[in-house]
Amino acid sequence: MSASFLFDLDGTLVDTVYQHVEAWRQALTADAIQVPLWQIHRHVGMTGDLMLTALARELDLRFTDGQLDRVKQQHEAIYQQLTTDIQLLPGAKELLASLTDRRVAWAIATSGERASVQGSLDRLGVPDGVPVITGDRIEAAKPEPDIFIAAAEALHMPVAEAFVVGDSIWDLLAAQRAGALGIGLLTGGYGADELRGASAHRIYADPSDLLRHLHELGIAE
Amino acid sequence: MSASFLFDLDGTLVDTVYQHVEAWRQALTADAIQVPLWQIHRHVGMTGDLMLTALARELDLRFTDGQLDRVKQQHEAIYQQLTTDIQLLPGAKELLASLTDRRVAWAIATSGERASVQGSLDRLGVPDGVPVITGDRIEAAKPEPDIFIAAAEALHMPVAEAFVVGDSIWDLLAAQRAGALGIGLLTGGYGADELRGASAHRIYADPSDLLRHLHELGIAE
Numbered sequence: 001m002s003a004s005f006l007f008d009l010d011g012t013l014v015d016t017v018y019q020h021v022e023a024w025r026q027a028l029t030a031d032a033i034q035v036p037l038w039q040i041h042r043h044v045g046m047t048g049d050l051m052l053t054a055l056a057r058e059l060d061l062r063f064t065d066g067q068l069d070r071v072k073q074q075h076e077a078i079y080q081q082l083t084t085d086i087q088l089l090p091g092a093k094e095l096l097a098s099l100t101d102r103r104v105a106w107a108i109a110t111s112g113e114r115a116s117v118q119g120s121l122d123r124l125g126v127p128d129g130v131p132v133i134t135g136d137r138i139e140a141a142k143p144e145p146d147i148f149i150a151a152a153e154a155l156h157m158p159v160a161e162a163f164v165v166g167d168s169i170w171d172l173l174a175a176q177r178a179g180a181l182g183i184g185l186l187t188g189g190y191g192a193d194e195l196r197g198a199s200a201h202r203i204y205a206d207p208s209d210l211l212r213h214l215h216e217l218g219i220a221e
Numbered sequence: 222m223s224a225s226f227l228f229d230l231d232g233t234l235v236d237t238v239y240q241h242v243e244a245w246r247q248a249l250t251a252d253a254i255q256v257p258l259w260q261i262h263r264h265v266g267m268t269g270d271l272m273l274t275a276l277a278r279e280l281d282l283r284f285t286d287g288q289l290d291r292v293k294q295q296h297e298a299i300y301q302q303l304t305t306d307i308q309l310l311p312g313a314k315e316l317l318a319s320l321t322d323r324r325v326a327w328a329i330a331t332s333g334e335r336a337s338v339q340g341s342l343d344r345l346g347v348p349d350g351v352p353v354i355t356g357d358r359i360e361a362a363k364p365e366p367d368i369f370i371a372a373a374e375a376l377h378m379p380v381a382e383a384f385v386v387g388d389s390i391w392d393l394l395a396a397q398r399a400g401a402l403g404i405g406l407l408t409g410g411y412g413a414d415e416l417r418g419a420s421a422h423r424i425y426a427d428p429s430d431l432l433r434h435l436h437e438l439g440i441a442e
Contacts, residue, residue: 029306
Protein backbone atom coordinates (compact mmCIF):
# COMPACT_ATOMS: atom_id res chain seq x y z
CA MET A 1 0.00 0.00 0.00
CA SER A 2 1.45 3.34 -1.03
CA ALA A 3 -0.69 5.94 0.67
CA SER A 4 -0.54 9.56 -0.35
CA PHE A 5 -2.35 12.67 0.88
CA LEU A 6 -4.22 15.14 -1.29
CA PHE A 7 -5.06 18.30 0.63
CA ASP A 8 -7.74 20.84 0.08
CA LEU A 9 -6.44 24.29 1.02
CA ASP A 10 -9.11 26.82 2.19
CA GLY A 11 -10.58 25.76 5.52
CA THR A 12 -8.37 22.65 5.64
CA LEU A 13 -4.83 24.04 5.97
CA VAL A 14 -5.50 27.79 6.09
CA ASP A 15 -8.27 29.50 8.07
CA THR A 16 -9.99 31.33 5.23
CA VAL A 17 -13.53 29.91 4.91
CA TYR A 18 -15.23 32.61 6.96
CA GLN A 19 -13.49 35.38 5.05
CA HIS A 20 -14.79 33.77 1.85
CA VAL A 21 -18.31 33.82 3.32
CA GLU A 22 -17.94 37.48 4.30
CA ALA A 23 -16.47 38.39 0.90
CA TRP A 24 -19.35 36.69 -0.94
CA ARG A 25 -21.83 38.44 1.35
CA GLN A 26 -20.37 41.85 0.58
CA ALA A 27 -20.07 41.10 -3.14
CA LEU A 28 -23.68 39.90 -3.41
CA THR A 29 -25.01 42.75 -1.26
CA ALA A 30 -23.19 45.26 -3.50
CA ASP A 31 -25.28 43.85 -6.35
CA ALA A 32 -28.49 43.96 -4.23
CA ILE A 33 -28.64 40.17 -4.06
CA GLN A 34 -29.72 38.73 -0.71
CA VAL A 35 -28.69 35.20 0.23
CA PRO A 36 -28.80 33.67 3.73
CA LEU A 37 -25.20 33.34 4.85
CA TRP A 38 -25.32 29.75 6.09
CA GLN A 39 -26.22 28.77 2.53
CA ILE A 40 -23.16 30.60 1.21
CA HIS A 41 -21.06 28.87 3.90
CA ARG A 42 -22.27 25.45 2.80
CA HIS A 43 -21.10 26.08 -0.78
CA VAL A 44 -17.61 27.41 -0.11
CA GLY A 45 -15.13 24.99 -1.66
CA MET A 46 -16.91 24.91 -4.98
CA THR A 47 -15.65 27.28 -7.66
CA GLY A 48 -17.38 30.65 -7.73
CA ASP A 49 -19.34 29.70 -10.85
CA LEU A 50 -20.67 26.49 -9.40
CA MET A 51 -21.53 28.15 -6.07
CA LEU A 52 -23.52 30.91 -7.75
CA THR A 53 -25.31 28.35 -9.92
CA ALA A 54 -26.15 26.35 -6.79
CA LEU A 55 -27.45 29.38 -4.91
CA ALA A 56 -29.50 30.48 -7.92
CA ARG A 57 -31.16 27.05 -8.11
CA GLU A 58 -31.73 26.57 -4.40
CA LEU A 59 -33.03 30.08 -3.78
CA ASP A 60 -34.78 30.54 -7.10
CA LEU A 61 -32.67 33.55 -8.08
CA ARG A 62 -31.69 34.64 -11.56
CA PHE A 63 -28.27 36.13 -12.23
CA THR A 64 -27.51 37.90 -15.48
CA ASP A 65 -24.11 37.13 -17.03
CA GLY A 66 -22.97 40.63 -16.18
CA GLN A 67 -24.00 40.14 -12.56
CA LEU A 68 -22.18 36.82 -12.28
CA ASP A 69 -18.92 38.33 -13.49
CA ARG A 70 -19.31 41.43 -11.33
CA VAL A 71 -20.04 39.43 -8.18
CA LYS A 72 -17.09 37.09 -8.78
CA GLN A 73 -14.69 39.99 -9.34
CA GLN A 74 -16.03 41.80 -6.27
CA HIS A 75 -15.64 38.64 -4.16
CA GLU A 76 -12.04 38.30 -5.25
CA ALA A 77 -11.22 41.93 -4.47
CA ILE A 78 -12.93 41.90 -1.06
CA TYR A 79 -11.39 38.53 -0.16
CA GLN A 80 -7.92 39.92 -0.84
CA GLN A 81 -8.66 42.87 1.46
CA LEU A 82 -9.92 40.59 4.24
CA THR A 83 -6.94 38.23 4.08
CA THR A 84 -3.92 40.48 4.21
CA ASP A 85 -2.78 38.24 7.07
CA ILE A 86 -3.62 34.58 6.37
CA GLN A 87 -3.74 32.38 9.47
CA LEU A 88 -2.70 28.75 9.33
CA LEU A 89 -4.96 26.21 10.98
CA PRO A 90 -3.41 24.55 14.08
CA GLY A 91 -0.89 21.89 13.10
CA ALA A 92 -1.09 22.52 9.34
CA LYS A 93 2.60 23.20 8.84
CA GLU A 94 3.64 20.45 11.25
CA LEU A 95 1.40 17.89 9.52
CA LEU A 96 2.87 18.62 6.09
CA ALA A 97 6.43 18.58 7.46
CA SER A 98 5.76 15.31 9.25
CA LEU A 99 4.53 13.66 6.04
CA THR A 100 7.57 14.95 4.17
CA ASP A 101 9.86 13.59 6.91
CA ARG A 102 8.18 10.19 6.66
CA ARG A 103 8.52 10.24 2.86
CA VAL A 104 4.74 10.14 2.43
CA ALA A 105 3.83 11.88 -0.82
CA TRP A 106 1.38 14.77 -0.64
CA ALA A 107 -0.12 17.40 -2.92
CA ILE A 108 -2.48 20.37 -2.77
CA ALA A 109 -5.75 20.28 -4.73
CA THR A 110 -7.85 23.44 -4.44
CA SER A 111 -10.76 25.00 -6.31
CA GLY A 112 -9.09 28.40 -5.90
CA GLU A 113 -7.19 30.05 -8.71
CA ARG A 114 -3.42 30.02 -8.65
CA ALA A 115 -3.12 33.79 -8.20
CA SER A 116 -5.46 33.88 -5.22
CA VAL A 117 -3.97 30.89 -3.37
CA GLN A 118 -0.30 31.94 -3.61
CA GLY A 119 -0.46 33.77 -0.28
CA SER A 120 -1.68 30.61 1.47
CA LEU A 121 1.02 28.46 -0.16
CA ASP A 122 3.68 30.93 0.96
CA ARG A 123 2.41 30.96 4.54
CA LEU A 124 2.41 27.14 4.58
CA GLY A 125 5.89 26.98 3.14
CA VAL A 126 4.89 24.43 0.50
CA PRO A 127 8.23 23.24 -0.93
CA ASP A 128 9.05 23.36 -4.63
CA GLY A 129 8.27 20.04 -6.22
CA VAL A 130 5.00 19.52 -4.32
CA PRO A 131 2.21 19.41 -6.91
CA VAL A 132 -0.34 22.20 -6.53
CA ILE A 133 -3.46 21.67 -8.63
CA THR A 134 -5.64 24.78 -8.77
CA GLY A 135 -9.15 25.36 -10.08
CA ASP A 136 -7.99 27.25 -13.17
CA ARG A 137 -6.04 24.18 -14.34
CA ILE A 138 -9.03 21.83 -14.21
CA GLU A 139 -12.27 22.13 -16.14
CA ALA A 140 -14.49 20.20 -13.74
CA ALA A 141 -14.72 21.53 -10.18
CA LYS A 142 -15.40 19.68 -6.91
CA PRO A 143 -17.63 17.72 -6.32
CA GLU A 144 -16.34 16.27 -9.60
CA PRO A 145 -13.31 14.06 -8.99
CA ASP A 146 -10.98 15.53 -11.64
CA ILE A 147 -8.91 17.76 -9.38
CA PHE A 148 -7.96 14.91 -7.04
CA ILE A 149 -7.29 12.54 -9.93
CA ALA A 150 -4.95 15.13 -11.43
CA ALA A 151 -3.19 15.60 -8.08
CA ALA A 152 -2.62 11.85 -7.66
CA GLU A 153 -1.32 11.67 -11.24
CA ALA A 154 1.10 14.50 -10.54
CA LEU A 155 2.41 12.44 -7.60
CA HIS A 156 2.57 9.30 -9.79
CA MET A 157 0.50 7.57 -7.12
CA PRO A 158 -2.74 5.55 -7.45
CA VAL A 159 -5.70 7.74 -6.51
CA ALA A 160 -7.44 4.68 -5.07
CA GLU A 161 -4.79 4.57 -2.35
CA ALA A 162 -4.89 8.29 -1.61
CA PHE A 163 -6.40 10.04 1.40
CA VAL A 164 -8.22 13.24 0.44
CA VAL A 165 -8.19 15.69 3.37
CA GLY A 166 -10.86 18.36 3.29
CA ASP A 167 -13.21 20.45 5.40
CA SER A 168 -16.24 20.52 3.11
CA ILE A 169 -18.65 17.91 1.86
CA TRP A 170 -17.59 18.83 -1.70
CA ASP A 171 -14.08 17.55 -0.98
CA LEU A 172 -15.45 14.30 0.43
CA LEU A 173 -17.95 13.72 -2.36
CA ALA A 174 -15.19 14.34 -4.93
CA ALA A 175 -12.91 11.95 -3.03
CA GLN A 176 -15.50 9.21 -3.17
CA ARG A 177 -16.06 9.76 -6.89
CA ALA A 178 -12.28 9.58 -7.44
CA GLY A 179 -12.21 6.25 -5.60
CA ALA A 180 -10.12 7.76 -2.78
CA LEU A 181 -10.89 7.86 0.96
CA GLY A 182 -12.03 11.18 2.39
CA ILE A 183 -10.73 12.52 5.70
CA GLY A 184 -12.96 15.28 7.10
CA LEU A 185 -11.77 18.16 9.27
CA LEU A 186 -14.13 20.32 11.36
CA THR A 187 -12.11 23.45 10.57
CA GLY A 188 -14.45 24.62 7.81
CA GLY A 189 -17.43 24.85 10.14
CA TYR A 190 -19.36 21.77 8.97
CA GLY A 191 -20.68 19.49 11.69
CA ALA A 192 -19.28 15.98 11.94
CA ASP A 193 -22.51 14.35 10.74
CA GLU A 194 -22.50 16.41 7.57
CA LEU A 195 -18.99 15.14 6.83
CA ARG A 196 -19.98 11.61 7.78
CA GLY A 197 -23.02 11.94 5.51
CA ALA A 198 -20.62 12.67 2.66
CA SER A 199 -18.79 9.39 3.35
CA ALA A 200 -15.85 10.57 5.45
CA HIS A 201 -13.59 7.62 6.25
CA ARG A 202 -12.42 9.40 9.44
CA ILE A 203 -13.08 12.84 10.95
CA TYR A 204 -10.64 14.97 12.96
CA ALA A 205 -10.96 18.40 14.55
CA ASP A 206 -8.06 20.05 12.72
CA PRO A 207 -4.67 19.26 11.12
CA SER A 208 -3.01 18.88 14.51
CA ASP A 209 -5.63 16.31 15.56
CA LEU A 210 -5.04 14.42 12.29
CA LEU A 211 -1.28 14.53 12.92
CA ARG A 212 -1.79 12.97 16.37
CA HIS A 213 -3.85 10.17 14.82
CA LEU A 214 -1.89 9.37 11.64
CA HIS A 215 -1.53 5.78 12.91
CA GLU A 216 -5.29 5.37 12.39
CA LEU A 217 -4.53 5.74 8.68
CA GLY A 218 -1.75 3.20 8.91
CA ILE A 219 1.09 5.73 8.82
CA ALA A 220 3.78 4.26 11.07
CA GLU A 221 5.83 6.35 13.49
CA MET B 222 -51.91 23.60 26.63
CA SER B 223 -50.94 27.24 26.17
CA ALA B 224 -47.92 27.21 23.90
CA SER B 225 -45.75 30.28 23.51
CA PHE B 226 -42.62 30.99 21.45
CA LEU B 227 -39.40 32.43 22.82
CA PHE B 228 -37.12 33.49 19.97
CA ASP B 229 -33.40 33.93 19.91
CA LEU B 230 -32.50 36.83 17.58
CA ASP B 231 -29.03 36.64 15.92
CA GLY B 232 -28.92 33.78 13.44
CA THR B 233 -32.53 32.82 14.18
CA LEU B 234 -34.57 35.79 12.93
CA VAL B 235 -31.82 38.05 11.52
CA ASP B 236 -28.86 36.91 9.42
CA THR B 237 -26.04 38.24 11.59
CA VAL B 238 -24.04 35.23 12.85
CA TYR B 239 -21.34 35.42 10.18
CA GLN B 240 -20.84 39.14 10.70
CA HIS B 241 -20.36 38.38 14.41
CA VAL B 242 -17.70 35.79 13.47
CA GLU B 243 -15.96 38.27 11.19
CA ALA B 244 -16.15 41.05 13.80
CA TRP B 245 -14.64 38.77 16.48
CA ARG B 246 -11.91 37.74 14.05
CA GLN B 247 -10.95 41.32 13.31
CA ALA B 248 -11.17 42.32 16.99
CA LEU B 249 -8.98 39.41 18.13
CA THR B 250 -6.50 39.88 15.28
CA ALA B 251 -6.16 43.57 16.19
CA ASP B 252 -4.97 42.38 19.60
CA ALA B 253 -2.63 39.78 18.03
CA ILE B 254 -4.79 36.88 19.27
CA GLN B 255 -5.22 34.00 16.85
CA VAL B 256 -8.25 31.75 17.15
CA PRO B 257 -9.53 29.30 14.50
CA LEU B 258 -12.72 30.77 13.13
CA TRP B 259 -14.90 27.68 13.31
CA GLN B 260 -14.32 27.76 17.07
CA ILE B 261 -15.51 31.36 17.22
CA HIS B 262 -18.52 30.39 15.11
CA ARG B 263 -19.46 27.63 17.53
CA HIS B 264 -19.56 30.08 20.47
CA VAL B 265 -21.62 32.86 18.90
CA GLY B 266 -24.85 33.16 20.93
CA MET B 267 -23.06 33.27 24.24
CA THR B 268 -22.31 36.70 25.68
CA GLY B 269 -18.91 38.12 24.73
CA ASP B 270 -17.54 37.42 28.20
CA LEU B 271 -18.57 33.79 28.20
CA MET B 272 -17.31 33.25 24.64
CA LEU B 273 -13.88 34.65 25.42
CA THR B 274 -13.70 32.54 28.59
CA ALA B 275 -14.63 29.47 26.56
CA LEU B 276 -12.02 30.18 23.87
CA ALA B 277 -9.36 30.85 26.49
CA ARG B 278 -10.05 27.48 28.14
CA GLU B 279 -10.36 25.45 24.98
CA LEU B 280 -7.32 26.97 23.29
CA ASP B 281 -5.23 27.47 26.41
CA LEU B 282 -5.00 31.23 25.90
CA ARG B 283 -4.70 33.88 28.57
CA PHE B 284 -6.44 37.22 28.22
CA THR B 285 -5.59 40.14 30.48
CA ASP B 286 -8.56 42.18 31.77
CA GLY B 287 -7.48 45.05 29.55
CA GLN B 288 -7.41 42.75 26.52
CA LEU B 289 -10.87 41.36 27.24
CA ASP B 290 -12.41 44.82 27.41
CA ARG B 291 -10.53 46.02 24.34
CA VAL B 292 -11.55 42.98 22.24
CA LYS B 293 -15.21 43.29 23.28
CA GLN B 294 -15.29 46.99 22.43
CA GLN B 295 -13.56 46.36 19.11
CA HIS B 296 -16.02 43.58 18.26
CA GLU B 297 -18.96 45.86 18.95
CA ALA B 298 -17.54 48.66 16.79
CA ILE B 299 -16.64 46.37 13.88
CA TYR B 300 -19.97 44.54 14.09
CA GLN B 301 -21.84 47.85 13.78
CA GLN B 302 -19.78 48.68 10.66
CA LEU B 303 -20.48 45.28 9.09
CA THR B 304 -24.23 45.42 9.73
CA THR B 305 -25.31 48.76 8.40
CA ASP B 306 -27.91 46.79 6.45
CA ILE B 307 -29.32 43.92 8.54
CA GLN B 308 -30.94 41.15 6.51
CA LEU B 309 -33.90 39.20 7.83
CA LEU B 310 -33.82 35.45 7.52
CA PRO B 311 -36.42 34.04 5.08
CA GLY B 312 -39.87 34.00 6.64
CA ALA B 313 -38.86 35.69 9.91
CA LYS B 314 -41.34 38.55 9.65
CA GLU B 315 -44.09 36.31 8.30
CA LEU B 316 -43.61 33.78 11.11
CA LEU B 317 -43.92 36.43 13.83
CA ALA B 318 -46.92 38.02 12.13
CA SER B 319 -48.56 34.62 11.77
CA LEU B 320 -48.16 33.89 15.49
CA THR B 321 -49.58 37.32 16.35
CA ASP B 322 -52.56 36.69 14.03
CA ARG B 323 -53.20 33.36 15.74
CA ARG B 324 -52.95 34.98 19.16
CA VAL B 325 -49.98 32.80 20.06
CA ALA B 326 -47.80 34.70 22.55
CA TRP B 327 -44.14 35.25 21.63
CA ALA B 328 -41.12 37.08 22.95
CA ILE B 329 -37.50 37.77 22.03
CA ALA B 330 -34.70 36.47 24.30
CA THR B 331 -31.21 37.38 23.13
CA SER B 332 -27.72 37.47 24.64
CA GLY B 333 -27.09 40.74 22.80
CA GLU B 334 -27.28 44.07 24.56
CA ARG B 335 -30.29 46.28 24.04
CA ALA B 336 -28.36 49.00 22.22
CA SER B 337 -26.82 46.58 19.72
CA VAL B 338 -30.01 44.64 18.91
CA GLN B 339 -32.27 47.65 18.31
CA GLY B 340 -31.48 47.65 14.58
CA SER B 341 -32.61 44.03 14.27
CA LEU B 342 -35.82 44.67 16.23
CA ASP B 343 -36.62 47.61 13.96
CA ARG B 344 -36.04 45.58 10.79
CA LEU B 345 -38.30 42.82 12.15
CA GLY B 346 -40.98 45.31 13.09
CA VAL B 347 -41.39 43.83 16.58
CA PRO B 348 -44.56 45.49 17.93
CA ASP B 349 -44.66 47.43 21.20
CA GLY B 350 -45.81 45.18 23.98
CA VAL B 351 -43.78 42.16 22.83
CA PRO B 352 -41.28 41.35 25.61
CA VAL B 353 -37.64 41.69 24.55
CA ILE B 354 -35.22 40.24 27.10
CA THR B 355 -31.61 41.24 26.35
CA GLY B 356 -28.32 40.05 27.81
CA ASP B 357 -27.73 43.22 29.80
CA ARG B 358 -30.97 42.62 31.77
CA ILE B 359 -30.00 39.10 32.89
CA GLU B 360 -26.99 38.10 34.97
CA ALA B 361 -26.67 34.52 33.70
CA ALA B 362 -26.14 34.04 29.98
CA LYS B 363 -27.11 31.12 27.72
CA PRO B 364 -26.58 28.17 28.17
CA GLU B 365 -28.04 29.08 31.56
CA PRO B 366 -31.84 29.08 31.43
CA ASP B 367 -32.50 32.47 33.05
CA ILE B 368 -33.10 34.48 29.91
CA PHE B 369 -35.84 32.15 28.65
CA ILE B 370 -37.41 31.89 32.10
CA ALA B 371 -37.54 35.69 32.22
CA ALA B 372 -39.08 35.84 28.74
CA ALA B 373 -41.82 33.35 29.67
CA GLU B 374 -42.51 35.29 32.87
CA ALA B 375 -42.83 38.50 30.89
CA LEU B 376 -45.48 36.74 28.78
CA HIS B 377 -47.20 35.38 31.92
CA MET B 378 -46.91 31.93 30.33
CA PRO B 379 -45.51 28.69 31.80
CA VAL B 380 -41.96 28.17 30.49
CA ALA B 381 -42.57 24.40 30.51
CA GLU B 382 -45.10 24.89 27.70
CA ALA B 383 -42.89 27.24 25.69
CA PHE B 384 -41.04 26.51 22.46
CA VAL B 385 -37.58 28.06 22.40
CA VAL B 386 -36.52 28.76 18.79
CA GLY B 387 -32.79 29.12 18.24
CA ASP B 388 -29.95 28.46 15.81
CA SER B 389 -27.20 27.54 18.28
CA ILE B 390 -26.68 24.70 20.70
CA TRP B 391 -26.55 27.30 23.53
CA ASP B 392 -30.18 28.19 22.89
CA LEU B 393 -31.20 24.55 22.94
CA LEU B 394 -29.20 23.65 26.05
CA ALA B 395 -30.69 26.68 27.83
CA ALA B 396 -34.16 25.62 26.66
CA GLN B 397 -33.72 22.17 28.13
CA ARG B 398 -32.48 23.60 31.43
CA ALA B 399 -35.52 25.90 31.52
CA GLY B 400 -37.78 22.89 31.01
CA ALA B 401 -38.90 24.19 27.60
CA LEU B 402 -38.71 22.44 24.22
CA GLY B 403 -36.00 23.62 21.82
CA ILE B 404 -36.67 24.13 18.12
CA GLY B 405 -33.43 24.27 16.10
CA LEU B 406 -32.95 26.26 12.89
CA LEU B 407 -30.05 25.64 10.49
CA THR B 408 -29.71 29.38 9.81
CA GLY B 409 -26.79 29.82 12.22
CA GLY B 410 -24.59 27.36 10.37
CA TYR B 411 -24.74 24.45 12.80
CA GLY B 412 -25.38 21.03 11.31
CA ALA B 413 -28.61 19.25 12.19
CA ASP B 414 -26.86 16.62 14.30
CA GLU B 415 -25.24 19.26 16.47
CA LEU B 416 -28.69 20.70 17.16
CA ARG B 417 -30.12 17.23 17.72
CA GLY B 418 -27.22 16.49 20.08
CA ALA B 419 -28.32 19.49 22.13
CA SER B 420 -31.82 17.95 22.45
CA ALA B 421 -33.71 19.80 19.73
CA HIS B 422 -37.37 18.72 19.76
CA ARG B 423 -37.64 19.53 16.03
CA ILE B 424 -35.27 21.05 13.46
CA TYR B 425 -36.21 23.29 10.53
CA ALA B 426 -34.12 24.99 7.85
CA ASP B 427 -35.22 28.56 8.58
CA PRO B 428 -38.16 30.58 9.90
CA SER B 429 -40.15 30.05 6.71
CA ASP B 430 -39.71 26.26 7.02
CA LEU B 431 -40.89 26.45 10.64
CA LEU B 432 -43.90 28.54 9.55
CA ARG B 433 -44.86 25.86 7.00
CA HIS B 434 -44.69 23.20 9.72
CA LEU B 435 -46.33 24.94 12.68
CA HIS B 436 -48.90 22.12 12.80
CA GLU B 437 -46.07 19.81 13.89
CA LEU B 438 -45.99 21.87 17.07
CA GLY B 439 -49.75 21.63 17.46
CA ILE B 440 -50.48 25.16 16.24
CA ALA B 441 -53.78 24.89 14.41
CA GLU B 442 -54.51 26.72 11.15
